[in-house]
Amino acid sequence: MNRAFAATAVNFIGLQALWPVAVIGAVRQWAVPAWSVVMVMLVLLWALERNWRSDSRLLLAGALGCVLVEPLLMLTGLLRYAAGGGAWWPPSWIWSLWLGFAVSFNYSLAWLHQRPRWAAMLGAVGGVVSVSMGIRLGAASAPLGWLPLALCYALLWAAVVPLLAAMSRREWEKAP
Template sequence: MNRVVAATVANFVGFQVLWPVAVIGSARQWVVPAWSVVVIMLAVLWTLERNWRADLRLLVAGALCCVLVEPFLMFTGVLHYVTGGGTWWPPSWIWSLWLGFAVSFNYSLAWLRRRPRWAAVVGAMGGVFSVTAGIRFGAASAPLGWMPMALCYAPIWAVIVPFLASLSRRERKETR
């Protein structure tokens, strides 16, 4: 298996581990396991690909998205996290998800780079599905109800996913 395929598999597995560790861990106020998964995933990716510069822009973009999106959702009452954070500042485990998700556009989600329409559909559906699952696991609630949350989440994620995919495409062009 070559390094690119190995990094893609490592990222896919890493994010599949990160999501439940972060969401289920949030109910138990466990912060360290989610961040440990992110650190291990990045260490493995950077050992295999040695492409940390390409990933850095996505990590920063993921953090910026977290700073812009989460406070809006929390402050408006669309979403409430059961543990951590505050009335407008997202909890630590949400940060780990944003960073793990954002870096995935250089690896397991790279297939969305040249498919902006698919990225929008995947973002809208995946965002609503993910937050709904998180709510069902008890990590969050939708104080205004599921429908207002879904109607808010879908368009936000229909923009975020193509944005991150586009950023990944540009970064890959610049580093070649």
């Protein structure tokens, strides 16, 4: 098995594990398991691919996304997290989701690089499904109701996913 395929497989498995670990951990007020998934995934990715510069830029983009998007949702009253964080600062497990998701555009989500419409559709639908399941499991609530949150989430994630895919594509194009 070549290293690029192995890194993509590690990322795919890590990304699939991250969401339930983060959300269930949030319900139980455990942040460490989510961060453990992210850290193990990154260590394995960097052992296999050594794309730490490109990955670091995407991690930074994920952190910036978290800083810009989550406070907007929280301050408007669209979203309230059950545990951790504050009135406007997102809880630790949300940070782990943003970072794990962002770095995935160099690996298992790289297929979206040349497909901005698919990226927007995946972002809109996936974002709404993700937040809806998180609410259903008790990790968050929608104080203003599900519909306003779903509409806002669909619009935000329809923009965020193509932006992350485009950023990753530019990183790939710069690589030797």
